[in-house]
Every structure is written in structure tokens, then in C-alpha cells.
Amino acid sequence: MYRTLKRALPPMLNPYLRVTVEGLENVPSVEPAILACNHLSFIDSLVLPMNVPRPVYFLGKADYWDSWRTKWFFQGTGVVPLRRGQGEGDASLATGVEILRSGELLGIYPEGTRSPDGRLYRGKTGPVRMALEAEVPIIPCGIHGTDGALPTGARIPKRGPVLIRYGKPLDLSRFYDRRADPFVLRSATDELMYEIMLLSEQEYVDEYGAKVKSGEVRVDDDLDRDDDG
Numbered sequence: 506m507y508r509t510l511k512r513a514l515p516p517m518l519n520p521y522l523r524v525t526v527e528g529l530e531n532v533p534s535v536e537p538a539i540l541a542c543n544h545l546s547f548i549d550s551l552v553l554p555m556n557v558p559r560p561v562y563f564l565g566k567a568d569y570w571d572s573w574r575t576k577w578f579f580q581g582t583g584v585v586p587l588r589r590g591q592g593e594g595d596a597s598l599a600t601g602v603e604i605l606r607s608g609e610l611l612g613i614y615p616e617g618t619r620s621p622d623g624r625l626y627r628g629k630t631g632p633v634r635m636a637l638e639a640e641v642p643i644i645p646c647g648i649h650g651t652d653g654a655l656p657t658g659a660r661i662p663k664r665g666p667v668l669i670r671y672g673k674p675l676d677l678s679r680f681y682d683r684r685a686d687p688f689v690l691r692s693a694t695d696e697l698m699y700e701i702m703l704l705s706e707q708e709y710v711d712e713y714g715a716k717v718k719s720g721e722v723r724v725d726d727d728l729d730r731d732d733d734g
Contacts, residue, residue: 564613627698
């Protein structure tokens with residue numbers, strides 16, 4: 506079903522999206538790796554795998570598989586359900602490592618949520634934890650234009666350009682013997698987010714996007730305080 510939908514999606518989306526891909530040679534043709542990307546729109550998870558020659562898998566909540574309609578769609582677009590009976594973080598780690606150890610590409614959004622305002626937010630350490638556990642590289646990716654093509658709440662894409670940039674792989678092998686060190690997890694994640702920022706050309710905000718969405722953190726207030734000293 507994955508291959509069927511992957512062939513069917515381009516004719517459906519190409520009339521709306523003019524997709525340009527740069528750095529595709531950085532994505533391994535055979536070996537497992539993580540594709541870590543900024544997240545602007547629901548359509549990111551369709552556009553990214555559509556333009557990679559081999560399958561790309563994403564993680565999704567097991568609840569999506571309770572309905573045959575959503576199960577059919579997510580299964581066909583390469584989304585793998587998280588294991589039930591575990592905390593979300595543990596389930597993501599276990600399922601992600603399993604995909605990587607089977608030799609596949611895993612797509613993941615380190616921010617953990619779509620950007621609320623087009624800026625790039627602080628990354629969670631999950632992708633680095635998976636990469637260290639499975640001993641695979643991370644390919645940073647920056648995507649432009651999908652928030653304009655399918656804004657939050659929209660159902661039909663708008664016509665416009667989309668640019669996908671893949672950077673050089675991040676080799677984390679120097680950290681394999683320190684995979685449980687919180688300082689290593691944080692510093693490697695910050696390094697990853699810096700590379701994504703360069704590729705996406707977004708303004709970076711050192712706060713979690715989910716906290717900004719919930720109102721727990723008001724970024725503009727923080728910036729004003731910093732400016733006032």
C-alpha cells in the first residue's frame with residue numbers, strides 16, 4: 506500500500522506544489538538513518554517521502570489505527586504506530602530504534618510539534634537518543650513553503666513553491682559510549698537544531714514549541730525582557 510500511495514500522491518500534489526530538492530545525495534540509498542526536519546505543515550509528512558527514492562517511515566499514535574479510515578491512510582503513507590502500554594517517550598524510542606535496526610529511514614520532527622508561527626523551536630532529545638541507540642547517522646533537513654501551501658486548518662493545498670534541503674550527515678559515533686549522558690543528549694540535539702536552522706533559514710527560538718502553543722511560555726515577553734536587560 507505504501508508504494509501504491511507513493512505513486513499516487515505526486516499526480517495529486519504536483520499541480521499545487523512546485524517542489525525543489527537540494528542535497529538528496531546526502532540521504533543514504535541503502536543504510537539506515539534518521540531524517541530530522543523542521544515541521545511547518547501537516548503536508549510535510551507527504552512531501553518529504555514523496556521526494557526520496559526509498560521508503561521513509563514516521564511514528565504515529567496507536568490511536569490512529571482504531572479507525573479503518575485513518576489506519577488505511579497512515580499505514581499507506583509510512584506511519585508506524587507507537588507501542589501501546591508504554592509512555593509516549595519510551596514508545597517512540599523503542600519503535601524508532603526498531604525501524605532503524607531493520608535498515609530503514611526514519612523521518613522525525615525534533616520540535617515535536619508544528620511550528621506555531623513559522624519559527625524554529627528547541628529540539629527534543631528523542632532523535633539523538635534513537636540515533637545513539639541504533640548507532641546510525643542523522644541527516645538534518647530544512648523544508649520551506651509547506652506552511653503557505655497548506656496552512657493549519659486548510660484542507661486543500663494552495664499553489665506555491667516548496668524547497669527541501671538535506672544537509673551532511675551528523676556522525677554521532679563519538680558519543681556511542683555516552684548515550685545516556687544528559688549533557689551529550691542536549692548538546693548533540695542543539696548541534697542538530699543549528700544545522701536544521703541553517704537549512705531552513707528560520708529564526709530560532711530556544712523554547713519548546715508545545716509550551717508556546719499551550720500558552721505556558723510567551724516568547725515575545727521573554728524577548729522583551731532580554732532586550733530590557
